[in-house]
Amino acid sequence: MKGTTSRTELLIRIDRAAGVPVRQQLERELRAAVQSGRLPAGTALPSTRAFAQDLALSRGVVVEAYEQLLAEGYLRARRGSGTRVAPHRRINTLPPVEEPQAAPPRYDFRPGLPDLRLFPRRSWGASVRRVLATAPDDALDYPDARGVACARASLAAYLNRARATVAGADRVVFCNGSSQGINLLCRVLRDRGVRRIAVEDPGHADQCTDIRSLGLDTPGIPVDSNGLSVERLSRLDVGAVLVTAAHQYPTGAVLTAKRRTALLEWAARRGAILIEDDYDAEYRYDREAIGALQGMAPDRVAYVGSASKVLSPALRLGWLVLPPELVPAVSEAKRHEDRGCPALEQLVFADFLERGGFDRHLRRTREEYRRRRNTLANALSRHLPHVKVRGVAAGLHVMLELDTSVDETAVVAAAASRSIRVYGARAYYAKPAAAPPALVVGYGGLRGTDIPEAVRQLADVLAGHAKRVKRTSSVKVSSAT
Amino acid sequence: MKGTTSRTELLIRIDRAAGVPVRQQLERELRAAVQSGRLPAGTALPSTRAFAQDLALSRGVVVEAYEQLLAEGYLRARRGSGTRVAPHRRINTLPPVEEPQAAPPRYDFRPGLPDLRLFPRRSWGASVRRVLATAPDDALDYPDARGVACARASLAAYLNRARATVAGADRVVFCNGSSQGINLLCRVLRDRGVRRIAVEDPGHADQCTDIRSLGLDTPGIPVDSNGLSVERLSRLDVGAVLVTAAHQYPTGAVLTAKRRTALLEWAARRGAILIEDDYDAEYRYDREAIGALQGMAPDRVAYVGSASKVLSPALRLGWLVLPPELVPAVSEAKRHEDRGCPALEQLVFADFLERGGFDRHLRRTREEYRRRRNTLANALSRHLPHVKVRGVAAGLHVMLELDTSVDETAVVAAAASRSIRVYGARAYYAKPAAAPPALVVGYGGLRGTDIPEAVRQLADVLAGHAKRVKRTSSVKVSSAT
Numbered sequence: 022m023k024g025t026t027s028r029t030e031l032l033i034r035i036d037r038a039a040g041v042p043v044r045q046q047l048e049r050e051l052r053a054a055v056q057s058g059r060l061p062a063g064t065a066l067p068s069t070r071a072f073a074q075d076l077a078l079s080r081g082v083v084v085e086a087y088e089q090l091l092a093e094g095y096l097r098a099r100r101g102s103g104t105r106v107a108p109h110r111r112i113n114t115l116p117p118v119e120e121p122q123a124a125p126p127r128y129d130f131r132p133g134l135p136d137l138r139l140f141p142r143r144s145w146g147a148s149v150r151r152v153l154a155t156a157p158d159d160a161l162d163y164p165d166a167r168g169v170a171c172a173r174a175s176l177a178a179y180l181n182r183a184r185a186t187v188a189g190a191d192r193v194v195f196c197n198g199s200s201q202g203i204n205l206l207c208r209v210l211r212d213r214g215v216r217r218i219a220v221e222d223p224g225h226a227d228q229c230t231d232i233r234s235l236g237l238d239t240p241g242i243p244v245d246s247n248g249l250s251v252e253r254l255s256r257l258d259v260g261a262v263l264v265t266a267a268h269q270y271p272t273g274a275v276l277t278a279k280r281r282t283a284l285l286e287w288a289a290r291r292g293a294i295l296i297e298d299d300y301d302a303e304y305r306y307d308r309e310a311i312g313a314l315q316g317m318a319p320d321r322v323a324y325v326g327s328a329s330k331v332l333s334p335a336l337r338l339g340w341l342v343l344p345p346e347l348v349p350a351v352s353e354a355k356r357h358e359d360r361g362c363p364a365l366e367q368l369v370f371a372d373f374l375e376r377g378g379f380d381r382h383l384r385r386t387r388e389e390y391r392r393r394r395n396t397l398a399n400a401l402s403r404h405l406p407h408v409k410v411r412g413v414a415a416g417l418h419v420m421l422e423l424d425t426s427v428d429e430t431a432v433v434a435a436a437a438s439r440s441i442r443v444y445g446a447r448a449y450y451a452k453p454a455a456a457p458p459a460l461v462v463g464y465g466g467l468r469g470t471d472i473p474e475a476v477r478q479l480a481d482v483l484a485g486h487a488k489r490v491k492r493t494s495s496v497k498v499s500s501a502t
Numbered sequence: 503m504k505g506t507t508s509r510t511e512l513l514i515r516i517d518r519a520a521g522v523p524v525r526q527q528l529e530r531e532l533r534a535a536v537q538s539g540r541l542p543a544g545t546a547l548p549s550t551r552a553f554a555q556d557l558a559l560s561r562g563v564v565v566e567a568y569e570q571l572l573a574e575g576y577l578r579a580r581r582g583s584g585t586r587v588a589p590h591r592r593i594n595t596l597p598p599v600e601e602p603q604a605a606p607p608r609y610d611f612r613p614g615l616p617d618l619r620l621f622p623r624r625s626w627g628a629s630v631r632r633v634l635a636t637a638p639d640d641a642l643d644y645p646d647a648r649g650v651a652c653a654r655a656s657l658a659a660y661l662n663r664a665r666a667t668v669a670g671a672d673r674v675v676f677c678n679g680s681s682q683g684i685n686l687l688c689r690v691l692r693d694r695g696v697r698r699i700a701v702e703d704p705g706h707a708d709q710c711t712d713i714r715s716l717g718l719d720t721p722g723i724p725v726d727s728n729g730l731s732v733e734r735l736s737r738l739d740v741g742a743v744l745v746t747a748a749h750q751y752p753t754g755a756v757l758t759a760k761r762r763t764a765l766l767e768w769a770a771r772r773g774a775i776l777i778e779d780d781y782d783a784e785y786r787y788d789r790e791a792i793g794a795l796q797g798m799a800p801d802r803v804a805y806v807g808s809a810s811k812v813l814s815p816a817l818r819l820g821w822l823v824l825p826p827e828l829v830p831a832v833s834e835a836k837r838h839e840d841r842g843c844p845a846l847e848q849l850v851f852a853d854f855l856e857r858g859g860f861d862r863h864l865r866r867t868r869e870e871y872r873r874r875r876n877t878l879a880n881a882l883s884r885h886l887p888h889v890k891v892r893g894v895a896a897g898l899h900v901m902l903e904l905d906t907s908v909d910e911t912a913v914v915a916a917a918a919s920r921s922i923r924v925y926g927a928r929a930y931y932a933k934p935a936a937a938p939p940a941l942v943v944g945y946g947g948l949r950g951t952d953i954p955e956a957v958r959q960l961a962d963v964l965a966g967h968a969k970r971v972k973r974t975s976s977v978k979v980s981s982a983t
Contacts, residue, residue, distance in 0.1 A: 045790060052666050056797055085789075093666070093793040094762035107763060137642040146634045153627045161618040161814040185533050185574070197678060197840035204839055231838050281575035282588060308566075309526060312574040316537055333642040335845035357712050358685055359678035363844055364816035 035076055043078055047086040055095045055106055064106040066096065127440040128475035132271065132418035132463030133330070139389065140333050141382050148372040149365075156368055164364040166356035167348075168195030168340075172367035175374045176340060180326070183380075184299060185312030187319040188342040194351055195362045198339040199298060199327040200231060203263070205358065206296060206323055206341060207232050209350045215260030218296070221249055223449035223456070225270050225298070228263065241451035244269055246411070248276030251283040261294040267302035267311045271449050271461045272420055273412015275311055285314070288321050294344070295322045301330040303383055305415040306391040320344045328370065330417065330465075331383060337362075338370055390417060393469045397462075400476035405483065417465035420446060422457065427486050429458035436482045443479065516557055524559055528567040536576045536587055545587045547577065608921040609956035613752065613899035613944030614811070620870065621814050622863050629853040630846075637849055645845040647837035648829075649676030649821075653848035656855045657821060661807070664861075665780060666793030668800040669823040675832055676843045679820040680779060680808040681712060684744070686839065687777060687804055687822060688713050690831045696741030699777070702730055704930035704937070706751050706779070709744065722932035725750055727892070729757030732764040742775040748783035748792045752930050752942045753901055754893015756792060766795070769802050775825070776803045782811040784864055786896040787872040801825045809851065811898065811946075812864060818843075819851055871898060874950045878943075881954045885961035898946035901927060903938065908967050910939035917963045924960065 035046050054060040066072070069087060073080040087104055090096045097107040160169065167173060173190035180186040196202035207218060215237070220229050222241030229239050240257055243250045248269050254262060264284070266276040276284070288295050297314045305311070315324040319342075327339035343351055355361060373379050394413065401410055401421070409422040423429065429445040436443045446459035467475060516527050535541040547553070550568060554561040568585055571577040578588040641650065648654060654671035661667040677683035688699060696718070701710050703722030710720050723735045723743070729750055735743060745765070747757040757765070769776050778795045786792070796805040800823075808820035824832055836842060854860050875894065882891055882902070890903040904910065910926040917924045927940035948956060 048790065049663075049666075052793060052797065056666075056668050089790055089792075092756075092759050094759045094766070094795075094798055095793075097759075097763075134643065137639040140639070140642050142634045146631060149630045149634075150627060153623045153630075158618040158621070161621050161816045162615065163815045182530075185530075185537075187537050197843065201840035234838055275573075278573050278575045278578075282578075285575070309529065309570055311570075312533060312576075314575075316533065317575055334644045334841070335642045337840065337842065337844040357715055358839070359682035359818065360815070361818065362678065363818040363847060366844060366847065 035078065044082045044085050047076070047078070047082065048089050051086065051090055052093070052095055055090075060106050062106050062108045065102070066104045066106070068103065126437070126442040128471060128478070129442040129466055130418075130444065130460075130462045130464070130475070130479075131442065131466055132444060132461045133465075134463065135330055135333065135386065135417065135465045136389070137333060137466070139382075139386055141378060144378045144382075145332075145369065145373060148369045148376070148378065151372055152365060152368045156365070160364055160368060164361040164367075166352045166361045167193060168362055169364050169367045169371070172371035175371035177342070179374050179379065180313075180324075180342065184302060184310070184326075185316040186324055186342055187316050188324070192319075192343050192345060192348055194341045194343065194348070194355055195367055196339040196341060196355065197337045197359075197362060198329060198334065199300065199325045200228065200339070201358075202325045202327075202339050202341040203228055203296065203298070204231055204235070205351050205354045206325075206343075206347070207235050207237060207261075209347060209354050210261055210294065211235055211237055212350070213260075217257070217259040219254055219257060219259040219262040221264065221269060222451045223271055223446060224263070225265070226449050228298070229451075232263070244272055244274060246272075246274050248274045248280055249284070251280050251287055254284070255287050255291075259291075259293065261296055262288075263296045263298060264314070265298050265300060266314045267299055268305070268412070268415045270298075270300060271412075271418065271446060273414070273416060273418070275414070276314075281314060281317070285318050285321065288318070293321075294347075296325060297322050298325045300325075300327070301416045303331055304387060304390055304417060306387070306394055307414055310415075315342060320346075323347060331379070331386070336366065336370075338366065389469075390465065393464045393467065393472060394419075396469050396472045397464050397476065400473045404477050404480035408483075418461055418463040421460045421462055423459055423483070425457060427458045427483070429456075429460070432458075432460070432482060432486050435485065436479060439478060439482060441475065441478055441482065516559065525563045525566050528557070528559070528563065529570050532567065532571055533574070533576055536571075541587050543587050543589045546583070547585045547587070549584065607918070607923040609952060609959070610923040610947055611899075611925065611941075611943045611945070611956070611960075612923065612947055613925060613942045614946075615944065616811055616814065616867065616898065616946045617870070618814060618947070620863075620867050622859060625859045625863070626813075626850065626854060629850045629857070629859065632853055633846060633849045637846070641845055641849060645842040645848070647833050647842045648674060649843055650845050650848045650852070653852035656852035658823070660855050660860065661794075661805075661823065665783060665791070665807075666797040667805055667823055668797050669805070673800075673824050673826065673829055675822045675824065675829070675836055676848055677820040677822060677836065678818045678840075678843060679810060679815065680781065680806045681709065681820070682839075683806045683808075683820050683822040684709055684777065684779070685712055685716070686832050686835045687806075687824075687828070688716050688718060688742075690828060690835050691742055691775060692716055692718055693831070694741075698738070698740040700735055700738060700740040700743040702745065702750060703932045704752055704927060705744070706746070707930050709779070710932075713744070725753055725755060727753075727755050729755045729761055730765070732761050732768055735765070736768050736772075740772075740774065742777055743769075744777045744779060745795070746779050746781060747795045748780055749786070749893070749896045751779075751781060752893075752899065752927060754895070754897060754899070756895070757795075762795060762798070766799050766802065769799070774802075775828075777806060778803050779806045781806075781808070782897045784812055785868055785871055785898060787868070787875055788895055791896075796823060801827075804828060812860070812867070817847065817851075819847065870950075871946070874945045874948065874953060875900075877950050877953045878945050878957065881957035885958050886964065889964075899942055899944040902941040902943055904940055904964070906938060908939045908964070910937075910941070913939075913941070913963060913967050916966065917960060920959060920963060922956065922959055922963065 035043050069080050069083040073083045091098055094107055096104050098104045170190055173193040177188035177190050177193055180188045217238040218232055219242050220239045221244050232239050242254045249264055299313055302310050315322040324342035328336050398413055411420040413419055429447055433443055433445045444461045446461050447453040447456045450456035516524050550561050550564040554564045572579055575588055577585050579585045651671055654674035658669035658671050658674055661669045698719040699713055700723050701720045702725050713720050721738055724731045730745055780794050783791050796803040805823035809817050879894055892901040894900055910928055914924055914926045925942045927942050928934040928937045931937035
């Protein structure tokens with residue numbers, strides 16, 4: 022049974038079978054009419070008596086609906102002139118939601134992402150169920166700004182065991198991914214007077230932009246096959262350095278023991294903080310992972326990690342392990358920013374860690390990525406025998422050094438025209454124009470069975486662009502980087 | 503079968519039955535010994551041959567373990583002097599984890615928190631299961647910085663329906679709770695030249711501190727029983743104002759229709775942004791909720807909301823609905839800060855909204871809180887008949903105005919000594935010393951059956967502190983605030 026009225030050219034629909042109180046329906050219809058401009062400012066509304074009659078409603082219902090909209094400011098009542106639409110209402114139209122979705126390329130060599138098809142949905146779900154069934158009610162309160170205590174303890178135990186850190190729950194701060202961790206830390210360092218934070222060049226361009234947007238200067242330190250040049254670093258006046266020691270991003274270099282020692286010595290001498298971004302250290306294929314720098318100087322190194330490269334970046338599970346003197350300020354910065362990370366997710370992660378789900382997932386995915394890495398290395402060695410490949414020993418990507426005569430941008434574009442997405446290394450350099458041409462080739466998202474054909478097609482693309490062929494070295498799978 | 507060695511006063515345990523490769527065990531034991539200081543800098547390690555013999559391991563295993571620790575910088579090898587613990591290693595001891603937990607008070611009148619016992623664990627869990635079973639793999643990728651598109655659409659539809667907003671998915675930004683939303687917004691306004699953001703006085707003290715820590719000035723605007731004084735606001739030179747229109751925090755006042763209109767007019771004239779913190783508008787007991795200001799001026803109002811007061815603050819699910827011109831800058835600020843909020847949680851929330859779980863939870867909890875509110879009002883009317891109670895019509899707390907002769911701090915302390923936690927209103931004022939004595943009394947976390955006794959005991963406490971008795975008004979449950 023529906024009632025309508027058209028007294029003011031306005032269609033009001035009341036549906037008595039809708040299960041929504043008629044007064045609410047009336048209010049919503051009137052409000053929507055004002056918002057959309059169907060009822061312009063100044064329009065006189067029917068008297069409550071007439072309107073009620075039109076709609077076959079009791080007059081009280083119309084009176085209450087008018088009162089509600091008067092209280093909200095949509096209507097205005099003046100003695101003598103009845104109820105009218107309040108002035109200065111304008112038409113609020115929403116543009117249609119447009120979320121353009123480009124068709125995915127046939128082959129996407131995107132780096133920095135694990136294979137999302139491998140996410141352990143079942144065991145993660147089991148942890149969610151256990152947490153929802155067993156977590157005490159106060160776990161649903163505002164969390165400690167650093168994160169839930171037991172989750173911090175589980176994470177610290179994992180990191181001490183698997184990454185050779187020296188971590189305790191009281192030094193851990195959960196963050197929205199490693200990016201927020203680095204941001205909070207740099208904000209605290211800035212507030213302590215640090216003006217410059219050195220970064221690797223090439224390095225993680227997005228992080229660098231973030232740090233600069235905090236008003237800090239980010240001098241770039243060259244990276245070679247032994248990792249960050251500590252000698253170049255020591256000539257600079259910086260308060261901290263952001264370093265990917267275990268597996269440099271994007272070159273894949275491992276910081277040598279000599280440089281690790283030199284870096285720690287420099288930091289101690291300079292009173293500087295080392296920000297260690299341990300972004301994909303769990304994936305090392307030919308021997309055990311290199312332990313974190315943090316374990317050698319926990320009072321000097323701020324360790325940054327996340328579940329993004331092992332599980333999924335959509336979880337936004339990141340963490341800091343901090344020198345004790347930085348814990349209060351960073352916790353306070355986190356509290357100011359957002360009062361802490363989602364607590365249930367931390368509890369689920371802790372359950373997943375405690376029950377061995379994380380270790381099992383790591384073992385399984387490490388084997389899978391090792392196979393893909395081998396397939397990739399073999400395909401590169403077959404189709405691109407003269408291209409130097411860096412960073413084969415670890416992580417989810419390699420770097421292909423192109424001949425200096427090759428136009429990197431043109432290669433990327435030519436590949437795109439064949440529905441192959443590759444990523445130029447130029448974007449990772451402080452001075453892109455001066456960067457040697459190279460490609461960052463991720464294999465986390467490619468199916469193993471697709472890799473040979475993807476590489477063959479990429480080789481076709483490169484064949485059309487390489488004028489001179491570099492003959493310096495060929496691809497080998499070895500424990501070197 | 504276990505092997506140990508004590509050659510350097512160092513106990514190394516190797517457990518062949520542990521399921522962990524012996525080389526890894528050896529590395530970990532040695533690393534831990536260096537980290538803990540059991541093996542001080544300069545200590546000579548046994549030769550690989552002797553050590554292997556001691557531990558009944560193959561020499562190759564010891565060689566590999568030494569190589570790993572050499573690569574990590576824990577050890578140092580010099581021709582002629584063998585392998586030694588690297589210098590400048592100091593003892594890294596972690597202080598014991600201390601998480602002091604005060605015993606909870608018998609009665610806690612904490613405001614700003616829903617009853618965590620009512621969290622819909624079962625239906626939330628069902629949504630998690632559905633999402634894990636059905637979400638496409640690319641939902642596990644980095645999210646759009648604003649949040650997952652379909653979750654933004656579900657939220658916009660809910661807000662339009664329940665809060666009378668004019669929202670579309672493209673104007674929504676998910677944040678870590680409303681605090682992060684306000685922070686990001688204020689940061690963007692600051693970067694656009696805004697220097698002062700007006701806040702309500704009394705108002706949300708934490709938000710105010712956050713805004714000031716961004717380097718902004720926060721002039722306080724007085725609040726009376728009609729809400730924020732727009733007249734006082736219009737005398738100030740501010741670029742934005744933070745307002746709790748539907749239910750002022752902490753006084754519980756509802757901004758009158760006249761002031762809503764005046765506020766919108768002021769903002770339009772001034773070119774200012776209204777930041778509407780719609781923090782607990784869903785809980786209104788005696789009639790329908792007041793629609794959001796945003797619906798009347800979506801290009802002028804930045805709407806802030808969260809699931810903290812309806813579901814749980816531990817979810818950290820907050821959101822902004824922005825004027826179109828602010829969307830790009832705020833999205834970019836969010837991307838810089840943390841690359842977006844956890845995606846799975848947004849999908850779970852969207853499922854929960856779409857399937858009516860949120861509406862059902864609201865109906866159920868609104869009924870429950872209405873009963874508690876009635877019980878509280880009755881108990882106050884019985885035990886504290888002469889105390890004026892504000893904000894009875896909505897939300898999860900009321901404000902008790904004490905006689906001006908009463909020492910608020912002393913009352914709070916006296917209550918605490920009887921294991922009753924009450925919250926002085928002073929902390930919400932810009933000038934606490936000049937604030938009239940009052941208590942903010944939350945009933946979200948109190949069991950309905952406990953309320954009468956809790957109020958009786960609170961009345962006892964107050965009886966010992968009230969010198970003169972204020973007789974201005976008595977408690978009534980009505981649709982007025």
